[in-house]
Amino acid sequence: MKACPNCGKEVNGREGKKFCSPYCKSNYHYEKNKKKESSLFKKVDKQLKLNRRILKNYNRAGKATVESGELFKYGFDPKYFTHFWRNSKKQTYLFCYEYGFFSFKDEKGKRKFTLVKWQDYMQ
Known part of the structure; x- marks a missing residue:
């Protein structure tokens, strides 16, 4: 048997x-x-949660500006986001759950991110 x-x-x-x-x-x-760690859903979910944790850590006041390298060194990947919001200036903020980011280059050409937290007026 x-x-x-x-x-x-x-x-x-x-x-x-x-x-x-x-x-x-x-x-x-x-x-x-x-x-199995190779499923696409698990990879995407893991990256979204990591992105959220990083954005939350750098955005304790509700709005912040951070150099891109500072986020990237902890594994942040801007290609993974849950939704977006476009402001009146036509700038598109990408969000990982309630924490959002907007990518731009400063006067010296360095890539930076403006970090925000979702607000009610963003509906």
Whole structure:
């Protein structure tokens, strides 16, 4: 007799049966897939949460300006955002949940980000 790969109990039934119950079969495959870090959803979700954490850390007052290198060294990636908002000057702020950023170059040509927190008037 074979042992169930999920719980180790003896498997009874037809020849070729691998699991002792539908629960063990489901749980085995769930745990196996949960360990895979390569799914696109998990990668995007992880990056969005990292971006949010970085923006929150640098924007404690509600509005701030930061050099891009300061954010990039902690893994910030501006290609990942949840939504956007365009102000009256037609500037587009990209948001990671409630924390947003706007990319620009200063007078010396250095890339910087203006960081903001979502406000009610941005509806």
